[in-house]
Amino acid sequence: MASNTKPTTRKAAIVGGNRIPFARSNSKYAQASNQDMLTATLDGLVARFGLQGKVLGEVVAGAVLKHSRDFNLTRESVLGSKLSATTPAYDVQQACGTGLEAAILVANKIALGQIESGIAGGVDTTSDAPLAVNDDLRRVLISLNNAKTMQDRLRALGGFRPGMLAPEIPRNAEPRTGLAMGDHAAITAKEWEIGREEQDELTVRSHHNLAAAYDRGFFDDLLTPYLGLSRDQNLRPDSSIEKLAKLNPVFGKGEGATMTAGNSTPLSDGASAVLLASDEWAEAQGLPVLAHFVDGQTAAVDYVHGGEGLLMAPVYAMPVMLARNGLTLQDFDFYEIHEAFASTVLATMKAWEDPAFCKEKLGLDAPLGSIDRSKLNVNGSSLAAGHPFAATGGRIVASLAKMLHEAGPGKRGLISICAAGGQGVVAILES
Amino acid sequence: MSDWYRDFANSGFGTTITKQLGLPRPGVLRRYEPGGPLLPGTAVIGSAGEGRLRDTVSAVLKDAGVTVQSPVTADGASDGGKPAAVILDATGLSTPGDLTAAHDFLAPALKRLRPSGRVILLADPPSDAASPAQAAARQALDGLVRSIGKELREGSTANLLYVPAGAEGALASPLRFFLSGRSAYVDGQVVTLSAATLPAAEDDEKPLAGKVAVVTGAARGIGAAIAKVMARDGAHVVAVDVPASGQSLAEVANEIGGTAFQLDITADDAPQRLVEHLRERHSGGGQGCVDIVVHNAGITRDKLLVNMDAARWNSVMAVNLQAQLDITQALLDADGVLNDDARIVCVSSQSGIAGNRGQTNYAASKAGVIGMVRAWAPVFAERRATINAVAPGFIVTEMTAKMPLGTREVGSRLNSLQQGGLPVDVAETIAWLSQPGSGGVNGQTVRVCGQSLLGA
Numbered sequence: 001m002a003s004n005t006k007p008t009t010r011k012a013a014i015v016g017g018n019r020i021p022f023a024r025s026n027s028k029y030a031q032a033s034n035q036d037m038l039t040a041t042l043d044g045l046v047a048r049f050g051l052q053g054k055v056l057g058e059v060v061a062g063a064v065l066k067h068s069r070d071f072n073l074t075r076e077s078v079l080g081s082k083l084s085a086t087t088p089a090y091d092v093q094q095a096c097g098t099g100l101e102a103a104i105l106v107a108n109k110i111a112l113g114q115i116e117s118g119i120a121g122g123v124d125t126t127s128d129a130p131l132a133v134n135d136d137l138r139r140v141l142i143s144l145n146n147a148k149t150m151q152d153r154l155r156a157l158g159g160f161r162p163g164m165l166a167p168e169i170p171r172n173a174e175p176r177t178g179l180a181m182g183d184h185a186a187i188t189a190k191e192w193e194i195g196r197e198e199q200d201e202l203t204v205r206s207h208h209n210l211a212a213a214y215d216r217g218f219f220d221d222l223l224t225p226y227l228g229l230s231r232d233q234n235l236r237p238d239s240s241i242e243k244l245a246k247l248n249p250v251f252g253k254g255e256g257a258t259m260t261a262g263n264s265t266p267l268s269d270g271a272s273a274v275l276l277a278s279d280e281w282a283e284a285q286g287l288p289v290l291a292h293f294v295d296g297q298t299a300a301v302d303y304v305h306g307g308e309g310l311l312m313a314p315v316y317a318m319p320v321m322l323a324r325n326g327l328t329l330q331d332f333d334f335y336e337i338h339e340a341f342a343s344t345v346l347a348t349m350k351a352w353e354d355p356a357f358c359k360e361k362l363g364l365d366a367p368l369g370s371i372d373r374s375k376l377n378v379n380g381s382s383l384a385a386g387h388p389f390a391a392t393g394g395r396i397v398a399s400l401a402k403m404l405h406e407a408g409p410g411k412r413g414l415i416s417i418c419a420a421g422g423q424g425v426v427a428i429l430e431s
Numbered sequence: 432m433s434d435w436y437r438d439f440a441n442s443g444f445g446t447t448i449t450k451q452l453g454l455p456r457p458g459v460l461r462r463y464e465p466g467g468p469l470l471p472g473t474a475v476i477g478s479a480g481e482g483r484l485r486d487t488v489s490a491v492l493k494d495a496g497v498t499v500q501s502p503v504t505a506d507g508a509s510d511g512g513k514p515a516a517v518i519l520d521a522t523g524l525s526t527p528g529d530l531t532a533a534h535d536f537l538a539p540a541l542k543r544l545r546p547s548g549r550v551i552l553l554a555d556p557p558s559d560a561a562s563p564a565q566a567a568a569r570q571a572l573d574g575l576v577r578s579i580g581k582e583l584r585e586g587s588t589a590n591l592l593y594v595p596a597g598a599e600g601a602l603a604s605p606l607r608f609f610l611s612g613r614s615a616y617v618d619g620q621v622v623t624l625s626a627a628t629l630p631a632a633e634d635d636e637k638p639l640a641g642k643v644a645v646v647t648g649a650a651r652g653i654g655a656a657i658a659k660v661m662a663r664d665g666a667h668v669v670a671v672d673v674p675a676s677g678q679s680l681a682e683v684a685n686e687i688g689g690t691a692f693q694l695d696i697t698a699d700d701a702p703q704r705l706v707e708h709l710r711e712r713h714s715g716g717g718q719g720c721v722d723i724v725v726h727n728a729g730i731t732r733d734k735l736l737v738n739m740d741a742a743r744w745n746s747v748m749a750v751n752l753q754a755q756l757d758i759t760q761a762l763l764d765a766d767g768v769l770n771d772d773a774r775i776v777c778v779s780s781q782s783g784i785a786g787n788r789g790q791t792n793y794a795a796s797k798a799g800v801i802g803m804v805r806a807w808a809p810v811f812a813e814r815r816a817t818i819n820a821v822a823p824g825f826i827v828t829e830m831t832a833k834m835p836l837g838t839r840e841v842g843s844r845l846n847s848l849q850q851g852g853l854p855v856d857v858a859e860t861i862a863w864l865s866q867p868g869s870g871g872v873n874g875q876t877v878r879v880c881g882q883s884l885l886g887a
């Protein structure tokens with residue numbers, strides 16, 4: 001059960017962040033591993049804030065798609081970085097919620113006074129995704145390995161069939177339903193009657209907002225170029241409704257299918273990291289405080305048997321967190337709703353506006369209400385930037401903290417991220 | 432980057448060949464190494480007329496543990512073997528006739544000068560002379576030092592310091608620089624000192640300890656070398672470069688324990704963003720946030736003037752000149768940001784002095800830099816700060832490594848030292864101008880060109 005009162009603790013400060021530009025799958029970062037990208041991202045953060053040789057409280061990060069060699073990924077990345085080798089680290093994994101969950105973990109330890117500083121991050125590659133040996137071949141190899149005599153070995157090899165060479169390729173599909181995430185989202189889109197045009201509009205806005213943010217230099221201190229890329233590769237500054245309208249739907253079936261490769265996030269590669277600290281630590285290091293991490297909440301829905309959409313968990317997490325903080329959905333200056341699919345963002349907002357849904361599913365007397373769209377994803381989001389699963393949380397936390405800082409003290413920002421497995425993470429930042 | 436020809440010319444076989452064929456014989460330059468001696472041997476001090484700087488010079492040498500030997504006599508006899516430095520105090524010159532003494536002292540001493548030796552002439556500036564004859568004698572040294580530079584071999588250099596009355600106290604830092612390996616590629620230069628209030632002696636190994644230094648264009652090339660030398664000398668370096676160069680910028684910053692600040696210096700709000708960054712990150716220590724600013728970022732967009740479009744002209748002007756003006760002005764205007772005794776060093780170029788075919792835009796911008804520091808010097812002097820320019824000649828970088836062999840070989844040999852300089856040579860000169868003790872060098876343009884034939 002979520003707690004509905006807040007213990008008195010200090011709030012963790014967000015000092016700043018760093019990410020590498022996000023690349024399209026099998027492109028610029030095709031040769032880079034999770035560890036390469038996470039290490040480069042940490043080093044960019046170290047350079048930005050002069051953390052060379054420093055011992056931080058901890059580094060917490062994770063990846064959704066991992067190789068077995070990604071064992072202890074975060075700690076290995078720390079060891080390869082310019083941070084002190086005595087900085088502890090651990091991995092977390094909560095699908096697309098990984099990055100934000102990592103930030104909550106670090107922020108909480110800072111809030112409790114257990115650590116003074118820490119980095120939260122995430123990385124993913126869909127290019128260097130692990131290819132597993134398929135189960136039949138694995139069985140042959142195990143018996144071959146166990147074989148003591150030449151005869152045994154030949155017998156074991158006799159079990160080999162050429163077809164076994166087909167590798168097991170990881171799929172972006174829910175293990176329990178076998179449906180691609182996009183197909184799940186398409187079901188929700190249909191249920192909430194999310195139209196094609198509004199999805200394309202949201203997508204165009206994401207591209208235009210992100211492009212404008214780059215042009216204005218917004219990312220100059222949030223990003224470090226990597227392997228020849230200095231902007232997100234998926235960004236299409238000239239994106240338009242007309243162009244998007246030409247694309248055929250790829251998720252959902254038949255008449256009424258609305259979700260295209262344009263209004264869905266592409267597979268991408270990248271990494272992000274956020275530096276959090278106590279106010280005192282930041283001050284002592286001569287580092288700025290952009291915003292504070294106020295609160296976070298995770299929820300999960302039963303999308304298998306419970307009749308709820310796979311990506312609808314943030315809808316449930318939100319009222320719990322708002323109530324705990326005595327805030328309404330309208331009390332924010334910026335909203336960052338992760339654009340897994342344009343339809344997900346729209347369905348999420350529609351659900352919060354829907355009196356029946358809010359009453360029956362969320363147990364609220366009144367709906368949470370609507371969000372001022374001019375405050376939503378004002379510097380672009382995943383549709384334009386791309387979405388290397390575990391890296392999205394860090395991208396959003398750092399960018400939002402900077403927006404709040406630019407807007408001046410006392411501003412509030414809200415984050416909502418949906419994740420595979422029917423989970424969702426939401427958080428509040430404040431300048 | 433290796434200089435294969437220099438290495439060959441200094442090999443046993445190469446020495447024979449180059450001597451017989453009368454080919455250039457570039458020496459291996461003596462460069463600064465932390466912890467090393469100021470000079471690899473003794474020094475001789477001579478005078479032309481009744482000079483007033485001998486005591487100051489002796490004190491600097493004594494401080495650095497350098498033995499002063501008696502002057503080499505006309506027959507070549509000397510008590511200390513071959514001197515590593517020959518210093519002439521010509522502050523007593525009244526007439527050209529007094530120059531005979533200069534000749535008598537220098538000729539035998541230079542004959543015995545060690546490789547990578549240093550010849551330093553000290554005199555009053557001609558502009559302060561009491562008579563035309565005195566001005567003539569003082570100005571004569573200009574021609575003398577430039578000719579000596581051309582006659583010296585094996586990596587030796589000759590430079591002239593004009594020391595006006597009242598600036599004696601400012602001599603130590605320039606003198607040390609020109610004696611040391613830091614000035615390896617500075618040759619045939621004339622620097623005029625001015626009176627200045629200087630801080631107490633600084634740590635010679637870490638002369639920039641505790642200083643915050645901004646270096647633009649620090650992601651690679653000369654800027655990266657400047658950042659490294661500044662950090663070696665004790666400064667915290669704020670390494671600035673365009674966002675697109677961020678990956679190598681971060682590598683430079685991490686290597687030297689500095690910080691990376693991604694900024695296009697030509698952006699409209701760049702001066703403001705730099706000021707804010709310095710306020711946010713570096714206030715609290717002393718009175719200001721930044722002690723040293725090195726305007727190094729620069730670009731070329733070559734084309735003959737008749738074919739040059741406005742974009743090429745404007746972009747070069749924007750990076751090489753306007754950004755230096757705007758950022759410096761913003762730092763001057765922002766309260767409590769630029770330390771009172773700040774040091775600004777602006778990178779100019781040999782092209783700004785000599786001109787270069789196809790580089791009208793570049794040469795104009797780089798000449799503009801020279802005018803800028805001259806005009807700003809009195810303003811900076813009022814707050815005990817300085818602003819100077821450094822004009823590199825042929826510097827071997829990844830860029831020049833890509834030049835065709837012929838062009839590169841010719842380009843790199845057209846100077847008294849018969850070789851290209853290294854980024855570190857430019858960096859050492861800039862780091863020297865940035866020292867607290869260099870307060871007597873203001874409004875000057877120091878060429879780091881091995882006494883290039885171009886524009887000399």
Ligand SMILES: NC(=O)c1ccc[n+]([C@@H]2O[C@H](COP(=O)([O-])OP(=O)(O)OC[C@H]3O[C@@H](n4cnc5c(N)ncnc54)[C@H](O)[C@@H]3O)[C@@H](O)[C@H]2O)c1
Binds near residue numbers: 672694779781828830
């Ligand atoms: N290499 C030589 O032989 C030589 C000779 C004379 C003068 N110079 C001067 O020395 C300086 C450094 O030259 P280099 O050879 O190292 O060049 P370089 O091209 O290797 O490095 C210049 C750096 O400046 C950066 N820069 C360019 N525009 C910028 C902007 N708008 N904002 C921020 N950074 C920017 C570049 O990204 C680059 O990292 C330049 O001013 C150049 O004109 C060089």
